[in-house]
Amino acid sequence: MSKRILVYGVTGAGKSTLAARLGERLGLPYHSIDDVMWEPGWVEVPDDVQRDRIREICAGDAWVIDAAYMKWAxxxxxxxxxxxxxDLPRWVSYGRLVRRSLTRLVRRTEICNGNRESFRNLFLDRNSLLVFHxxxxxxxxxxxxxxxxxxxFPETVLLRSPAEVRRWLATF
Structure with a gap:
């Protein structure tokens, strides 16, 4: 059984959800990369600090993480x-991203270190998640x-639909 797992994909694909479920099913620590990258107030952690945090996580014998940004991949x-x-179709991941973001915005849901989605971040910022997708x-x-x-390369499993993700996860 693999004990060091990376869940990778575009924003909105379901990386965090799948990574958390994998960690729970396999008894492995799950690390949200958004928590590593963002401080309260949407202050981005400096690259060298991000790299140090990722290095510390990856030094462990067991982990599941939900992203790999190329500056420290x-x-x-x-x-x-x-x-x-x-590897989901764009319409699936983008639809999920829009739905998730709007729900968080309306409910004022706290995410990564107490941050919240805002109208400005979603629709007016040139670096919004919707544009980044x-x-x-x-x-x-x-x-x-x-x-x-x-x-x-290490074993890489590509899952191309929500149904494939559910079937694959059920094997654990």
Whole structure:
């Protein structure tokens, strides 16, 4: 059984949900990368501090994380045993992202270190998650498919629909 797992995919694909469920089912510690990257008030943690935090998590014998940003992905990829790629159609992940974000906005749900979604962050900011999804979808999809096809890479499972994700998770 793999004890160091990366769940990878575009924003809104369900990485955090799947990673938390995997951690729970397998008895592995789950680490939310948003909590590593953001301080209260949406203050981004400096890159070197992020890298140190990721290095500390990955030094452990067992973990599940829900992202790998390229500025420190090398740290994760050196230690990961299994990559689970959420290679969902754009309409699925974008629909989930919109629904999740609007629900959080209306309910004022706290996320990553007490931060909350705001109208400005979602719709007016040029770096909004809704915009970021479109900018990153193709790149992340290509990356996980490349990892899957590379025999020198750790085992990479690609899940292409919510039904595939449910069936795969049921095997644990």
């Amino acid at each position: 090398d740290v994760v990829l050196e230690r990961v045993e299994l990559i689970v790629g959420l 479109f900018r990153s979808w193709g790149r992340k999809r290509a990356r996980m498919r490349q990892w899957h096809d590379d025999p020198d």
